[in-house]
Amino acid sequence: MDKITIQKELTDMLGKDALLSEELDLMYYSYDSSFFTKLQPASPYAVVFPKSTEDVQKIMQFAYQNDVNVIPRGAGTAETGGSIALEGGIVMDLSKWDEILEVDAKNMQTIIRPGVVHAKLNEELAKFNLFFPPDPGSSQMCTVGGMVANNASGLRAVKYGTTEQYVLGLEVVMPNGDIIITGGMKSRAIKNVSGLNLTKLMVGSEGILGVITRIRLRCFPKPRARGIAMAVYDKLDDAPATVLDVYQAGILPSGIEILDNSAIKAVNEFKPHINLPDAEAILLFEVDGNPAGVEFDGNLIKELAGKRARSVEWSTDQQRMTALWEGRAVTATAAARVRKDGTRVFAGEDISIPISRVTEVLRRIKELGAKYNIPIVNYGHIGDGNVHSAPVINPEIPEEVERALKLIDEIHLLAIELEGTTTGEHGVGAVRRRYASLEHGTALDYMRKTKEAFDPKGIMNPGKLI
Amino acid sequence: MQFKELPSVKEQIMKCVRCGKCRSVCPVFAEIRNETAAPRGHVFMVEMLRDSKVEASQLLYDRLSNCLMCETCSANCPSGIEVHKLNAAARSYIYKYYPNSTKDMIFDTMWTNPGLMQKTIMMMRGAQKTGMQFLARSIGFTKYLPGDMSKAERILTDIPSRSARHLLAEGYRSIGERKYTVGYFLGCATNLLNPQVAVAAVDVLIRNGCDVIIPSDNKCCGLPHLANGKMDTAQELAIHNVKTFNNYQFDYIITDCASCSSALDPKSMQFLLGGTKDEDDAQKFAGKIMDLNRFLIEILDIKLPANENASPIKITYHDPCHLANAQGIKAAPRELLKRIPGVELVEMKDANRCCGGSGTYSVTHYDLSMQILDHKMHNAMETGASKIATCCPSCMMQLRHGIKRENWNAEVVHPVELICESYKGL
Ligand SMILES: Cc1cc2nc3c(=O)[nH]c(=O)nc-3n(C[C@H](O)[C@H](O)[C@H](O)COP(=O)(O)OP(=O)(O)OC[C@H]3O[C@@H](n4cnc5c(N)ncnc54)[C@H](O)[C@@H]3O)c2cc1C
Ligand code: SF4
Ligand code: SF4
Numbered sequence: 001m002d003k004i005t006i007q008k009e010l011t012d013m014l015g016k017d018a019l020l021s022e023e024l025d026l027m028y029y030s031y032d033s034s035f036f037t038k039l040q041p042a043s044p045y046a047v048v049f050p051k052s053t054e055d056v057q058k059i060m061q062f063a064y065q066n067d068v069n070v071i072p073r074g075a076g077t078a079e080t081g082g083s084i085a086l087e088g089g090i091v092m093d094l095s096k097w098d099e100i101l102e103v104d105a106k107n108m109q110t111i112i113r114p115g116v117v118h119a120k121l122n123e124e125l126a127k128f129n130l131f132f133p134p135d136p137g138s139s140q141m142c143t144v145g146g147m148v149a150n151n152a153s154g155l156r157a158v159k160y161g162t163t164e165q166y167v168l169g170l171e172v173v174m175p176n177g178d179i180i181i182t183g184g185m186k187s188r189a190i191k192n193v194s195g196l197n198l199t200k201l202m203v204g205s206e207g208i209l210g211v212i213t214r215i216r217l218r219c220f221p222k223p224r225a226r227g228i229a230m231a232v233y234d235k236l237d238d239a240p241a242t243v244l245d246v247y248q249a250g251i252l253p254s255g256i257e258i259l260d261n262s263a264i265k266a267v268n269e270f271k272p273h274i275n276l277p278d279a280e281a282i283l284l285f286e287v288d289g290n291p292a293g294v295e296f297d298g299n300l301i302k303e304l305a306g307k308r309a310r311s312v313e314w315s316t317d318q319q320r321m322t323a324l325w326e327g328r329a330v331t332a333t334a335a336a337r338v339r340k341d342g343t344r345v346f347a348g349e350d351i352s353i354p355i356s357r358v359t360e361v362l363r364r365i366k367e368l369g370a371k372y373n374i375p376i377v378n379y380g381h382i383g384d385g386n387v388h389s390a391p392v393i394n395p396e397i398p399e400e401v402e403r404a405l406k407l408i409d410e411i412h413l414l415a416i417e418l419e420g421t422t423t424g425e426h427g428v429g430a431v432r433r434r435y436a437s438l439e440h441g442t443a444l445d446y447m448r449k450t451k452e453a454f455d456p457k458g459i460m461n462p463g464k465l466i
Numbered sequence: 467m468q469f470k471e472l473p474s475v476k477e478q479i480m481k482c483v484r485c486g487k488c489r490s491v492c493p494v495f496a497e498i499r500n501e502t503a504a505p506r507g508h509v510f511m512v513e514m515l516r517d518s519k520v521e522a523s524q525l526l527y528d529r530l531s532n533c534l535m536c537e538t539c540s541a542n543c544p545s546g547i548e549v550h551k552l553n554a555a556a557r558s559y560i561y562k563y564y565p566n567s568t569k570d571m572i573f574d575t576m577w578t579n580p581g582l583m584q585k586t587i588m589m590m591r592g593a594q595k596t597g598m599q600f601l602a603r604s605i606g607f608t609k610y611l612p613g614d615m616s617k618a619e620r621i622l623t624d625i626p627s628r629s630a631r632h633l634l635a636e637g638y639r640s641i642g643e644r645k646y647t648v649g650y651f652l653g654c655a656t657n658l659l660n661p662q663v664a665v666a667a668v669d670v671l672i673r674n675g676c677d678v679i680i681p682s683d684n685k686c687c688g689l690p691h692l693a694n695g696k697m698d699t700a701q702e703l704a705i706h707n708v709k710t711f712n713n714y715q716f717d718y719i720i721t722d723c724a725s726c727s728s729a730l731d732p733k734s735m736q737f738l739l740g741g742t743k744d745e746d747d748a749q750k751f752a753g754k755i756m757d758l759n760r761f762l763i764e765i766l767d768i769k770l771p772a773n774e775n776a777s778p779i780k781i782t783y784h785d786p787c788h789l790a791n792a793q794g795i796k797a798a799p800r801e802l803l804k805r806i807p808g809v810e811l812v813e814m815k816d817a818n819r820c821c822g823g824s825g826t827y828s829v830t831h832y833d834l835s836m837q838i839l840d841h842k843m844h845n846a847m848e849t850g851a852s853k854i855a856t857c858c859p860s861c862m863m864q865l866r867h868g869i870k871r872e873n874w875n876a877e878v879v880h881p882v883e884l885i886c887e888s889y890k891g892l
Contacts, residue, residue, distance in 0.1 A: 020500065024525050028501040031510060033484045049500065076501065077486045096499045117490070140490040270544050333485040333544035343481045343545065396480050 001066045003045040006090065010046055013058055020047040029091050032076040032083050035345035035404075036431045038395060044071065044085035051097050053171060053179060053213045060211065061177035063090060063459055070175075071461050072207040074114065074146030077138045079346035080429025082150070082206050086463045092211060095143050100124050101214070107188050109168060111216050114145025130219040133160035135255075136425070137329045145212050150427040151204030155328065156286070158383035159254040160220070162425065164203045168192070171214035172202055175455040183216060190218060201450070206427055207461040209454045223254075223288035227298045227316040228324050231305035233281045236260060238308040240358040242283060243382055245304045247355075251297050255286040256383030257328045260362075262338045262392075263379040267327040270334040274327040279310065283382065284328055328379070335377040335390040344377060344390035347431065348408035351415035352386045352424025364414055365389050372407040374400075386424035428465045436466055469559035470516050473740060474551050479516065481545040482509045488539035488549060493820040494532055497837050502529050505539035505549045512552045515559065522560040527695065530557050532831065534824035534838075535693050536787035537728075541794075551737050554692045561695030573696045577686055578703060580654070584629055587658045591625035621828050621867045630661035631682075638668055638678045645675035645766070649716040651707075651730065651755070653723035654686050655859030663859075666886035667722045667758055673889060674766045681710050687729040688738070689788075690825050697738075704730075704738045708751040719754045720761050722880060724858035725825065727757040728792035757789060758882060759798040759857060768805070770888055776808030781884075782851035783811060784842065784865065785818035786858035799857055802881045806888050812849040816841070823864025835864070836871075843868040846876075853877045855884070 001009075007021040020026060023043075030041035045068070050056045063070045069089025076083050085091055098115035105128040112121065118132075118139045125131050136142060136154035146152070148170070153162035168190065169183025182198040202209060233239050243256055259267065264276045276282060283305070287297040298314045305312045315321055335344035353361050362378060365387070369376040380388035389411060393404045412422045412435055421439060422432045436444050447466045454460075469475060488505035489495050495503045508530055514520040530553050539549040576582050630652055648671060656664050664680075671678050684707055688700030707730070711719055721727050728734060735752040739745050762768050781803055789795045796818065803811050822828060822838030842865070846854055854865050857880055865878045 020502070022525065024520065024523070024529070025502050027514065027520065028504070028507045028510065031484055033486065038484070047500070075486055075489065076484075093500065119490075138486065141486040270546070330487075330544045333483055333487060336481045336483060336545035341477070343483060346483060394480065 001068060006066075006068055007046050009062060010048060010059070010090070013062065014048060014050070014055060018049050018051070018055070029073070029076075029093070030084065032078050032081060033346050034079045034081045034429070034431055035347035035395070036081045037084055038345070039401070042084050042086050044091040045088055047091045047093055049093050049096050053173060056092070056173045056211050056213050057177045057179060059090065059092065060173050060175060064176045064457060067457060067459060069459050069462055070211070072145075072149065072211050074143030074149070075117070075138075075141050077142045078146065078150055078427055078429060079349060080206075080427045080431050080464075082427060082429035082461070082464055084430070086430055089459070094145050094211075098143075103128050103130070104188065105130065108190070108219050108221070109188065109216060110219055111214065112144060113214060114143060114148075114212050116144050118142055118144055118147060125219055126222065129222050131222050132166060132217055132219055134163045134166065135160075137332050139329070144215060144217070148203055148212055148215055149205065149207050151425070153425045155255045155257060155325070155381060157381060157386070157425070158256055159252050164200065166218045167199055167203050167215065168218050169216040170199055170202050170212055172210040173213055174210045175457065175460045180210075204427075206429060206465045208451055208465050209460060223290075225291040225294040225316070226286065226288045226321065227294045227314060228321045229285040229287075229298055229301045229305065230313045230315075230324060231283045231285070231309035232277045232279045232311045232313075233283070233308065234279060234310050236281045236362060237359050239281045239283050240355075240362070240382065242305045242308050243355065243358070245307070246285065246301055249300060249304055251287070251300060253285045253297070253301070253383065254288045255284070256381070257284040258282070258378070258380060258382040259284075259328065259331060260378040262375065262377040263331050263335060266334040266337045266377060267331055269337040270330055271323070271327060274323045276327060277311070283309075284324055286325070331377075331379045332388065332390070335379075335392065338377060339375065339392045342392050342394045344392050345395060345404065347391065347404070348411035349388050349390060350386070350423045350426040351389070351411060351420055352384070353415055353418045353420030355383075355385045357418045357420070358382055358385055358387065361387060361414065361418055361420075365411060368407055368410050368414070372403045374404055374407055381424070384424070385420065430464055433463070433465060469555050472555050472737075474548055474737060475512065475516060475555055478547045478552060479509060479513045481547055482506060482513075483545060484510070485544070488543055491538045491542045493536060493538065493822065493838050494534060494834065497834055498532070503532055505533075508533060508553045509547060509549055512556045515556055522563045524564050527557060527560045527564060530560070532834075534787070534820055534822070534827050535689075536820040536824055537791035538787065538820065541791040548737075555697060557695040558692070558697030569694065573691050573694055574699050577654070577690060578699060580631075580657075580683075580685060583654060584631070584658060587625060590622065591627070621863060625659065626661055628661060630657045630664035633661050633665055634668060634680055636680055636682055638672050640672050640675045640677050643675060644677050646717040647677045647679070647715065648761075649711050649714055649719040649754075650678050650680040651684055651687070651711070651719055651721040651726055652680055653721060653726040653859065655863070656723050660859050660862060660880070663722050663880040663883060666880070666883045667720075669886050670762065670768070670882055670889070671720070674762070674768050676766075679714060679716070681714070684710055687723075687726040689725050689729040692729070693825055693827070701738050704735065704748065705744050708735075708744060708748050711751050711754075712747055716754055718756050718761060718765070719751070720756055720758050722758045722857065722882060724757065724786035724789035724792075725860060727755055728788035730755045731793060757793065757795055757798070757857070759789075759802055760795055762882075762885070763798040763801050768885070770805050770807060770885065773807040773888065773891060776888065776891065778808050778810060779853065780810050780812050780849070780851040781853045781855050782814045782846055782849040783817060784814070784821060784846065784854055784856040784861060786856055786861045787818075787820050787824065789857055790818045799855070799881050802885060803855055806884050809884070812851050814845040814849045816845055821861050821864045821868070823860045825860050828864055828867075839864060839868045839871075843872050843874070847872065847874055851876065853879055855879050855881050857881065
């Protein structure tokens with residue numbers, strides 16, 4: 001079916017306000033946060049804004065009958081090209097559909113539509129003294145639908161894990177328009193081993209199996225106290241060693257983050273009031289729980305980190321903690337500030353390796369930066385081995401882009417070599433799909449067979465993940 | 467300077483990593499909720515325009531114009547991109563392909579000529595008073611403005627009979643020992659719509675040791691022109707104002723208007739005149755520009771005598787975008803209010819969220835502007851205050867309109883009006 005007919009049929013179906021079809025407007029949907037779409041933007045045939053499961057069902061039935069691709073999209077903050085119509089098709093923007101349908105405080109769960117923004121959900125849950133623990137750096141902008149589809153996590157994954165652990169059930173519109181509910185049609189149970197676990201299959205499926213239209217999430221009670229220790233290092237190598245010391249002392253912080261020298265500079269440029277110390281690296285340990293436990297853990301971390309660090313600051317002051325945590329959260333984008341005529345790019349930015357090999361990986365990444373003559377800002381969730389590397393390049397110089405692409409490839413291969421993976425949380429999308437066979441071997445065939453069973457016509461977000 | 471050669475266009479576009487942080491703070495995006503209204507969408511389109519991947523079209527102009535120039539995105543962009551400036555430059559570039567004679571008349575002829583501007587406003591006042599709103603139409607607004615002009619007309623209420631230029635002399639000596647000689651930059655909207663603010667400001671300045679000169683031939687600061695695709699005119703106005711004020715030996719150049727001080731500050735002057743022969747003069751001028759609130763607190767550190775009889779009053783403060791986002795000034799106006807005997811300052815939720823006025827936006831995008839205003843009014847009314855203080859004539863106009871729409875018994879004032887009253891109340 002041609003583009004014009006698709007646009008016309010969709011307009012008749014949904015009304016003109018629920019759709020974009022002007023050529024210019026479609027271009028706004030040709031990118032997400034990935035470097036890949038900066039280099040190769042791709043416009044869809046139309047963008048639709050469904051606001052009910054029935055709308056989604058109608059769109060899917062239409063697409064299925066006419067062999068038209070459908071690409072679900074949340075806020076478009078993924079660094080993978082996941083929400084882009086690379087092979088043409090209809091982009092389904094779900095970010096406007098953001099009702100919090102219910103907070104079931106007694107059963108510690110909430111039921112929401114996919115477009116709810118992560119930070120907004122936690123604002124609402126806080127009224128019930130609850131929270132949804134996964135904590136991505138993009139909390140202010142990403143949708144929970146996108147988090148479920150990407151199995152996102154973040155700064156607190158060390159203790160609280162990833163989105164997957166909190167999804168109790170989903171409503172999903174399948175490629176042929178069927179509506180299914182996973183996790184039990186009527187269930188509000190927190191534990192459930194009945195049936196094949198389709199919930200787990202859907203989480204992290206990056207929109208290639210169906211459209212997530214309703215989410216039942218488990219919530220946790222908000223911890224009563226919190227504290228942050230900042231350890232300052234003159235030698236980068238000493239930082240990962242402290243992380244191991246802390247674990248070996250029997251402490252499980254809620255977050256352990258690292259910023260290297262250039263990440264520190266970037267944060268100070270953007271938010272001078274945070275005033276991070278000039279150092280080779282800093283570690284931020286967040287501990288939460290009951291007040292006495294937090295104090296105990298904080299003091300012990302201070303003592304342990306003090307053995308290697310130049311200094312350690314322990315704070316339970318609300319303002320200071322907010323500043324330090326915010327500083328870490330903005331690093332991803334602020335990294336662009338370290339070079340006047342350049343920017344950081346979101347590529348090769350999410351490798352995850354065993355905790356025991358963090359020192360080695362940081363050293364090897366530094367060597368790769370020198371080999372390709374590209375500065376790299378390193379930061380990330382060191383507590384679980386998830387290192388975010390930010391190559392800083394001038395994306396308008398083709399030769400530099402070429403060099404960067406080679407560097408990025410080597411970073412991904414390095415992760416696999418060190419018994420890790422190319423992506424710890426951001427996902428595969430279009431950009432890391434080329435490593436799928438290397439990472440999964442024969443299992444990839446079974447992934448593809450699963451996809452075929454759900455989506456025999458291959459219309460759901462083609463060209464992504466597997 | 468050519469659009470593609472502008473330093474901000476050359477240096478900043480590449481820095482956008484499309485992280486979407488700006489989506490989460492943009493007041494227009496919050497209403498429209500699709501990527502065509504996202505600040506990163508504007509940056510993307512400016513890039514496409516620069517690289518000739520899209521044509522300069524009316525549709526693109528309309529998309530870029532759906533922006534309040536409130537600078538919330540720029541203030542929050544971790545990469546340091548001045549999104550609003552890229553947007554303004556692109557609008558001006560496109561405008562050249564789609565000129566509009568009515569718009570040229572308004573922005574190039576009327577708004578660059580204070581005398582003509584005054585006459586037009588007074589004609590509109592006459593029309594208001596006699597109900598002859600056709601006059602406003604007859605000067606051509608309706609042809610150029612999208613949307614419903616009869617709705618937008620309602621915002622422009624109660625035009626005063628005398629402008630600040632009529633009420634004030636050109637110069638005043640300080641009362642008591644002189645500490646500073648200040649130039650007063652009298653913005654168009656203060657002059658014509660809020661003359662009482664200028665009168666109060668001059669009164670407070672001279673009471674606190676300032677000789678005040680109000681150069682008679684200053685022109686508009688150029689912000690409305692930038693927002694409406696008229697960067698060339700904005701540059702001409704800037705050159706004129708720089709020359710006018712540089713003729714004097716001022717210690718400071720003060721303005722009560724948040725938009726004027728932001729449009730005249732060193733960053734904005736660099737954007738308009740950087741790399742031109744006027745650059746150095748412009749920076750000399752811009753280096754002296756200071757917002758009135760900041761001047762009263764940080765330089766003069768004014769003290770108001772205690773007044774036991776002052777009646778208690780609850781006031782809430784609205785941060786003008788061009789003060790809070792553009793210049794980071796949040797504390798000084800609040801501090802001023804707190805120094806006034808009897809005042810209890812009650813913070814509203816999201817005090818620094820745009821009110822939707824933003825100069826001409828409320829006229830060109832009335833319905834959307836009202837949606838944005840509704841959030842503001844809700845938060846303001848929740849405080850139980852009887853006055854909203856703010857420091858931008860455009861915000862004042864918009865908030866007054868909001869008060870009317872809500873049928874709320876409250877008043878909008880500039881902090882300096884209250885300071886002036888409190889001196890006189892003694
Ligand atoms: C500055 C910055 C910091 C970040 N920090 C983190 C971090 O700390 N941790 C982390 O995990 N990620 C992080 N991310 C990545 C990204 O924000 C997350 O992956 C997020 O979950 C994506 O959400 P989104 O709404 O933007 O989804 P999108 O980018 O719109 O979509 C992502 C994928 O999900 C699919 N999808 C979206 N909604 C649905 C739906 N309802 N049904 C089916 N499929 C759907 C899309 O097709 C696409 O494949 C960061 C990104 C940025 C820009
Ligand atoms: S916040 Fe800045 S870098 Fe991020 S998308 Fe917006 S303009 Fe681009
Ligand atoms: S200047 Fe204001 S309205 Fe314009 S894009 Fe930025 S945040 Fe949105």
